[in-house]
Amino acid sequence: MRMTSQRKKILEVLHQHDLPMTCDDIHVMIKDDKLNLSTVYRSLEKFYEDRQVFKTIINQKQYYYTGHHHHFLVCIGCEKMIPVGCHIEGKEKAIGQPYGFQVTHHDMTLYGYCEHCQ
Ligand SMILES: [Zn+2]
Ligand SMILES: [Zn+2]
Structure with a gap:
């Protein structure tokens, strides 16, 4: 894969943030008129295939993050995310085995109230 400067920028933005970001978030953050949303989306999916980024579903939206595989506690009150x-x-x-099911990956987000919102 050729690493264009736009792609580099997308990874850079993700690396700079500990919290997961949507395709929209990243697009807004980059502020480049020549970079359209579908390019950001395609790049992210490519990074995901190459295992350079992870993705997870939070509030029914797809989020991307870098680093290592982990999950998030999401506050219903203030939308704070805790990795x-x-x-x-x-x-x-072992979970799939009794069903003859071969698990390839999982996705999980925990919702509730943070210290301040309880
Ligand atoms: Zn996990
Ligand atoms: Zn909260």
Whole structure:
């Protein structure tokens, strides 16, 4: 894959943020008139295929993040997101096994109220 400057910029923006971002968030953050939303989306999907980024669903929207596989606690009150480690990695196989199911990956977000919103 040829690393264009636009693609580099997309990865840079993601690396600079600890919290996951939607395709829209990244597009807005880059502020480049020549960069359209579908290019951002295609680049992100390519990065995902290459395992350079991860994705997860939060509030029914697709979010991307870098680093290592983890999950998020999402506050219903203030929409704060708290990154947390994965507790089922390595147990996936055992969960699928009784059903003859081969688990390839999982997606999980935990919702509730943060310290301030309780
Ligand atoms: Zn909150
Ligand atoms: Zn996980």
